[in-house]
Amino acid sequence: MKDLLKIYNSLLKIYGPQGWWPLLFRKRTKRDKENSFIGYHCGDYSYPKNNQQRFEICAGAVLTQNTAWTNVEKALINLNNNDLLNAKAVKETDLQELKKAIMPAGYYNQKAIYLKKIAEFCLSIKGRTPAREEILSVKGVGPETADSILLYAYNQPEFVVDAYTRRMFTHLNFFNKNAKYNEIKEIFENRLPKDVIVYQEFHALIVQHAKNHFSRKVKINESSFL
DNA sequence: AACCAGGACGTGA
DNA sequence: TCACGTCATGGT
Numbered sequence: 001m002k003d004l005l006k007i008y009n010s011l012l013k014i015y016g017p018q019g020w021w022p023l024l025f026r027k028r029t030k031r032d033k034e035n036s037f038i039g040y041h042c043g044d045y046s047y048p049k050n051n052q053q054r055f056e057i058c059a060g061a062v063l064t065q066n067t068a069w070t071n072v073e074k075a076l077i078n079l080n081n082n083d084l085l086n087a088k089a090v091k092e093t094d095l096q097e098l099k100k101a102i103m104p105a106g107y108y109n110q111k112a113i114y115l116k117k118i119a120e121f122c123l124s125i126k127g128r129t130p131a132r133e134e135i136l137s138v139k140g141v142g143p144e145t146a147d148s149i150l151l152y153a154y155n156q157p158e159f160v161v162d163a164y165t166r167r168m169f170t171h172l173n174f175f176n177k178n179a180k181y182n183e184i185k186e187i188f189e190n191r192l193p194k195d196v197i198v199y200q201e202f203h204a205l206i207v208q209h210a211k212n213h214f215s216r217k218v219k220i221n222e223s224s225f226l
Numbered sequence: 227a228a229c230c231a232g233g234a235c236g237t238g239a
Numbered sequence: 240t241c242a243c244g245t246c247a248t249g250g251t
Contacts, residue, residue: 065233071249072232106247110235142234162232207232215230 002172002226004191008198010226011205017043018204021057021152022069024076025085039073045197048153055087055122057153061145062114063105074104090119114140129154143181151203155196159188160203164210171214172225 022039031044041047048054059079063072078101079085084093099112121130121138135146143161150156161184170177175184192198213224 061232064231066231067233067247068231068249070231071247074249104248106231106249107233107245108247110246114234140234144233148232160232164232203232211232 004188005193007172007226008192008202008205011209012201015205015208017201018208019043020200020204021047021060021148023047023053023056024073025056025080026053045200051122051127052086054127054153055090055119056085058118058122058149059085059090059115061148061152062111062118062140063102065107065111065145067106071105075102078102078104087119087122090115091123110140114138117141129156132158143185147185151196151199157189157194157196157199159185159192159199161185161188162203162207164207164214165203168206168210168214171220 019040019042023041024039026039026041026047026049028038029041029044032041048057056076060072060076063075076085079090082093082097082101084090084098084101090098095112095116098115099108102108102111102115105111117138117140121135125134130150132146132150135141135149136143141149147158147160150158151160161181166177166179166184169175169184170179174187188202192202213220
């Protein structure tokens with residue numbers, strides 16, 4: 001079985017740093033490429049810089065559940081336009097207003113409730129880094145969302161397993177398609193250096209490569225397998 | 227015009 | 240534990 005670190009380095013060489021987690025509402029820096037897509041901060045791992053950005057990641061992680069990121073962006077922009085992109089405002093705002101704002105991201109009835117829950121949670125921990133079980137106890141936060149929040153909002157070394165990871169590495173014969181979330185997570189964490197940047201970058205690279213090679217309407221060929 | 231997207235929850239075996 | 244139905248908008 002091929003070395004995961006070699007696959008990581010191949011992907012990094014092909015695609016370059018991905019700049020995850022995208023933060024739509026941050027100041028552009030000198031390091032931003034002129035035409036780089038807003039949000040992605042390629043090669044800059046100094047995020048998040050404050051609790052507002054931390055909450056933007058939490059909100060994005062919930063909103064992107066089984067949903068295209070382009071739809072999440074619309075919802076995040078609506079939230080920002082209504083001054084709702086912070087935990088306190090989300091907690092206090094009217095539920096119907098919240099639903100209206102996040103409508104483009106789909107599942108808005110349940111996601112509005114989930115956003116309220118995660119907002120209350122963020123306020124309750126007062127900026128300290130939460131434990132994994134703690135976040136998992138929030139309704140609407142499952143294993144992938146919890147790991148995304150820990151890895152990207154709190155810079156904790158928790159590997160994120162999503163549908164792309166499962167699909168791509170099933171094709172690469174690392175495990176079968178009915179492997180459990182935690183089994184897959186352990187495979188990655190046991191075979192990679194416990195490095196937050198590697199975890200962050202690898203997950204983002206997997207998403208990019210899987211979009212190109214392992215999603216619908218895309219033929220799998222020899223270049224898919226690195 | 228189906229099909230799918232950076233899942234999670236509730237339910238009943 | 241586990242398989243299955245449900246949730247919803249927007250792009251292809």
